[in-house]
Amino acid sequence: xxxxxxxxxxxxxxxxxxxxxxxxxxxxxxxxxxxxxxxxxxxxxxxxxxxxxxxxxxxxxxxxxxxxxxxxxxxxxxxxxxxxxxxxxxxxxxxxxxxxxxxxxxxxxxxxxxxxxxxxxxxxxxxxxxxxxxxxxxxxxxxxxxxxxxxxxxxxxxxxxxxxxxxxxxxxxxxxxxxxxxxxxxxxxxxxxxxxxxxxxxxxxxxxxxxxxxxxxxxxxxxxxxxxxxxxxxxxxxxxxxxxxxxxxxxxxxxxxxxxxxxxxxxxxxxxxxxxxxxxxxxxxxxxxxxxxxxxxxxxxxxxxxxxxxxxxxxxxxxxxxx
Amino acid sequence: xxxxxxxxxxxxxxxxxxxxxxxxxxxxxxxxxxxxxxxxxxxxxxxxxxxxxxxxxxxxxxxxxxxxxxxxxxxxxxxxxxxxxxxxxxxxxxxxxxxxxxxxxxxxxxxxxxxxxxxxxxxxxxxxxxxxxxxxxxxxxxxxxxxxxxxxxxxxxxxxxxxxxxxxxxxxxxxxxxxxxxxxxxxxxxxxxxxxxxxxxxxxxxxxxxxxxxxxxxxxxxxxxxxxxxxxxxxxxxxxxxxxxxxxxxxxxxxxxxx
Numbered sequence: 052x053x054x055x056x057x058x059x060x061x062x063x064x065x066x067x068x069x070x071x072x073x074x075x076x077x078x079x080x081x082x083x084x085x086x087x088x089x090x091x092x093x094x095x096x097x098x099x100x101x102x103x104x105x106x107x108x109x110x111x112x113x114x115x116x117x118x119x120x121x122x123x124x125x126x127x128x129x130x131x132x133x134x135x136x137x138x139x140x141x142x143x144x145x146x147x148x149x150x151x152x153x154x155x156x157x158x159x160x161x162x163x164x165x166x167x168x169x170x171x172x173x174x175x176x177x178x179x180x181x182x183x184x185x186x187x188x189x190x191x192x193x194x195x196x197x198x199x200x201x202x203x204x205x206x207x208x209x210x211x212x213x214x215x216x217x218x219x220x221x222x223x224x225x226x227x228x229x230x231x232x233x234x235x236x237x238x239x240x241x242x243x244x245x246x247x248x249x250x251x252x253x254x255x256x257x258x259x260x261x262x263x264x265x266x267x268x269x270x271x272x273x274x275x276x277x278x279x280x281x282x283x284x285x286x287x288x289x290x291x292x293x294x295x296x297x298x299x300x301x302x303x304x305x306x307x308x309x310x311x312x313x314x315x316x317x318x319x320x321x322x323x324x325x326x327x328x329x330x331x332x333x334x335x336x337x338x339x340x341x342x343x344x345x346x347x348x349x350x351x352x353x354x355x356x357x358x359x360x361x362x363x364x365x366x367x368x369x370x371x372x373x374x
Numbered sequence: 375x376x377x378x379x380x381x382x383x384x385x386x387x388x389x390x391x392x393x394x395x396x397x398x399x400x401x402x403x404x405x406x407x408x409x410x411x412x413x414x415x416x417x418x419x420x421x422x423x424x425x426x427x428x429x430x431x432x433x434x435x436x437x438x439x440x441x442x443x444x445x446x447x448x449x450x451x452x453x454x455x456x457x458x459x460x461x462x463x464x465x466x467x468x469x470x471x472x473x474x475x476x477x478x479x480x481x482x483x484x485x486x487x488x489x490x491x492x493x494x495x496x497x498x499x500x501x502x503x504x505x506x507x508x509x510x511x512x513x514x515x516x517x518x519x520x521x522x523x524x525x526x527x528x529x530x531x532x533x534x535x536x537x538x539x540x541x542x543x544x545x546x547x548x549x550x551x552x553x554x555x556x557x558x559x560x561x562x563x564x565x566x567x568x569x570x571x572x573x574x575x576x577x578x579x580x581x582x583x584x585x586x587x588x589x590x591x592x593x594x595x596x597x598x599x600x601x602x603x604x605x606x607x608x609x610x611x612x613x614x615x616x617x618x619x620x621x622x623x624x625x626x627x628x629x630x631x632x633x
Binding site for chain 1: 376388389391392393398409410411420468469470473492493495499500501502503504505507508509511512513514515516517519529532533534535536537538539540541542544547552553554555557594595596597598599600601602603604606607609611612613614615617618619621622624626627630632633
């Protein structure tokens, strides 16, 4: 009984395992005695050290995938390992761009389901049970795997606390890639890094987010200026992402990023359930909105019923005066 | 160029959702609407076909009942026709089953390009487009910010955690598009009238040669074992701005020692 082996799909940011990868490793250790990392690139000493320090035994690395996309190639390599009897019982991947691709491709290769948007995991017998928030996080649904060659779960960021075990470096193992035929024909021609000042949205201690109440796209500069003043990151509601004011990568909510900063300042955001699920885990929430009935006030520790266009310039000026 | 667009008819997100405690599936009592996320894929398809100078846009959707209200919205925007897979056995389908069914329906349209939203607004698994590509054996580019069609290829800007990748992919292929990348057109009165007579090909699982036991609740490979209320967050203080709200915010941040 139990889960004999779990692989965590590792994502690498600036040469290090991503925070989400280490969060998943911490939970995987609770669920199984054998936890490894699977990587769609070559591994490095730094990655092996970090993986080991977070409790992984081995890093299975495909080597450089060149111009290939992660999803199709990593999934094929994992599926081949499972078919050869050397793969895991379960794969955890993050709810990220590449994580979703890997989980989706693997699910088809193995004809196994994916449990998505997981915020908690437990073991029941020899199956994983994933908890998934629905209806804006007001309801939790627990889903258990009942069959399939492997159990695949997509984990939402910030669901678990990363924790070092003091372990030595993980062993490095080569993971053979598999022929994917025409399905692998997409080629990455170039990679662009968009420079941004300050912390990343999902890692910032202070998040300032703007919504439709800002009035127009230009007013988003107010959100960015405030974020800059408090050393935080700027985020957005789905409404203004849909409207094309800011890119999808800035979106906080069910279909965007999950944030849990110390302080979340919501500017002109009504608080649709879609948004609340992405931010209501914040430690402290401040909301400014003209509509005193706005649902955002239901989760705010400090709610200001007022116009962001009159409150924010004064707040920004006062913060600047403090230096 | 022929484009197939996956669209989903969902309960109006403005209404409070609920789960049926017996079947553990979403209650779908109210009239479904076109998922707003899908309007970007429809608009993108219309623009690409216009730019290619010809071809057609086919909607592909599935539903346990014969609902077409959401499809008519997309047809009114300008899509040419639709394939709707309707079958009682589809109720309770998970993402993988959904992908198998949609893939079989899409194959009937023989498209050069398959478009989908990145995720639906209700189920939001975010895996269905990539699963469709895998079932069909097609290459794919997910989370597209833009698409340009070349000769037998598409050039896509794909969203990444730190920016974007430029990806080239031969057709036929699947691309999922992020919201906000194009401005969906409003259906014109003429479009709404025309949509009423546009062909919607209703097919069953049998038509697609899919065994009902492999989809829906029966084919899931997973089971909902518990539905519980999540812990609610308490509302705090609410004050009306009298011109000094900024001072109240600063005091709050000082209390937290953030300032």
